[in-house]
Amino acid sequence: MRICFVMPALPHYFKLLLNKLVIATDYEILMVKPAQKGKATGAAVKEETDNALFRILELEEYKTWYGKAFYRNLLPALEEFRPDIVVFTTWPYFLYLTLNPLFYRKLRKLGTKLIARDIPFNYAIWGHVKEFYFSDKFLNENFSSAKKTWKGFVLFWIASLIRRINLPLADAHINYIDEAREIIGSYGVPDNKIFVISNSPDTDELLAAFETVKNRPAILPPNPHRLIHVGRLVKWKRVDLIINAVQQLRPSYPNIELVVVGFGPELEPLKAQAQKMGLLQSVRFVGGVYNAVDLGQYLSESAVYVLGGMGGLSINDAMCFAKPIVCSVADGTEKRLVREDYNGYYFENGNEADLVRVLDRLLTDPEKVKTFGKRSFGIITDEINIHTAIEGYKKVFDFVANKNFPIGQTLTK
Incomplete structure (x- = not known):
């Protein structure tokens, strides 16, 4: 099975996880990451590419017409690799599937399955966007619930609307919190496509x-x-x-x-x-x-x-x-x-x-x-370790590859 991860960075821990995934399976893995520091990468993130047991492709990022980052020449790279599955970090890359529908159609023509990978954090339950934004649950980058504005609410509502359109496009969702079932499900994603995996270092x-x-x-x-x-x-x-x-x-x-x-x-x-x-x-x-x-x-x-x-x-x-x-x-x-x-x-x-x-x-x-x-x-x-994480990823990949995995489960036990 060929699997491509599209991410804004390759953190040290995730390199180790992918190495173990390669060792435990016959997967051929391609990691797409920015050639320079990712525009969506947080400050002081420790990246590591040495001794990777999978292919790493560094592509140039650019600012799209809607102001968020995406990769130049990603589609030609995918056409060459011909992945069975592409795993996108949901923010900001999954936006592109909705805001550039031609890219999405061409990607689907490759016969590729799509997986969205997210926590999700700071997501409102659809139908409660205003209530969530103006509550103390919505936090800014300084981990504060202060400085709420109507302009900020409108932008957050638009982002939530886009999620309502693009999240159902994925064949499966990998999330790190149990609340994802309710949150992601509210955007029209069937429960059997939502998988919860506890993230883990090595x-x-x-x-x-x-x-x-x-x-x-x-x-x-x-x-x-x-x-x-x-x-x-x-x-x-x-x-x-x-x-x-x-x-x-x-x-x-x-x-x-x-x-x-x-x-x-x-x-x-x-x-x-x-x-x-x-x-x-x-x-x-x-x-x-x-x-x-x-x-x-x-x-x-x-x-x-x-x-x-x-x-x-x-x-x-x-x-x-x-x-x-x-x-x-x-x-x-x-x-x-x-x-x-x-x-x-x-x-x-x-x-x-x-x-x-x-x-x-x-x-x-x-x-x-x-x-x-x-x-x-x-x-x-x-309960929660590198082996449960690897088994979780394997089961999600089997699901989207139609290998009859019993769906809609939490994958840590």
Whole structure:
């Protein structure tokens, strides 16, 4: 089976997933990505193309007449590769299928099946667009529900209308949250075409790193009150909120420390914030760490993983090293991983006092930190890992290839 992924970037974790997919199957995979930094790629995204076991084709992106990015010469490339399936990252590429119907017709003439891949985050349920936009559920790029305007609503309504037209064009949808059934289904997509797969890093690599770390000398002094955050340093990660919480917790935990792993445009503002608050000895910025063993040392030597804003696979990473998780409800992917009062706690989005409250509940109880951490580890080994993700992709591909897969299931168990 020939499968083409059309994406705005090739993140490190997804390269590893595709490598394992190639090893586990007879798939021939082509990855189409931008020749330069993708116009739809977030700041400080770590890309990696070395040692890929699949073909990578870099094409020039351009701005379409409607202002979003698409690829030049994508159709000739697909005509040459002749894929059985094309998997589009829904935003922004799936727009093109509606706004350039000639491209869509030519693509269909190749006999290619189409899959839309999305979270989906910031999608309204069709029929409730206005209600959703003006609620606190609709967030801007700074992870804030502020600054709603009527112009913004009109643009959001148009985007939702386009989704109502183009989402049903896909032969299947790969989504990362359970709410996708209701959300994507409201746009006219039959339930049997909606598949929910829990996204995952290469948990085999991370679990092996965990064993390696156990036999390495420590790189940090022991501290039962050490917090850690891993991720791109961008506004919507809300690392500033965690720094504020550290200051609030210092009277109760004088040795409290925050380790910040990552690069991004907010690095200098965050350093300035820590300096202004007198926390330079309590907040440790270590930069980007992409080697699994090195990252594992920082995680293993910390007590609690904290995510102040928008999530990502860093939650999975931390759980591979048996860490309890503190986070807010963000894009929805965290709901499968973090179970309230089981392996972590949720705090109200943007609420510093609530973040302080849940951190205090953990830091004051070292046994709970250990118990929650063990439960996090079990969720990874037993439920949500690279193998369940691969099986999920295989089942979706079998479905669109008409291989009689029992459809309409959640693909993590």
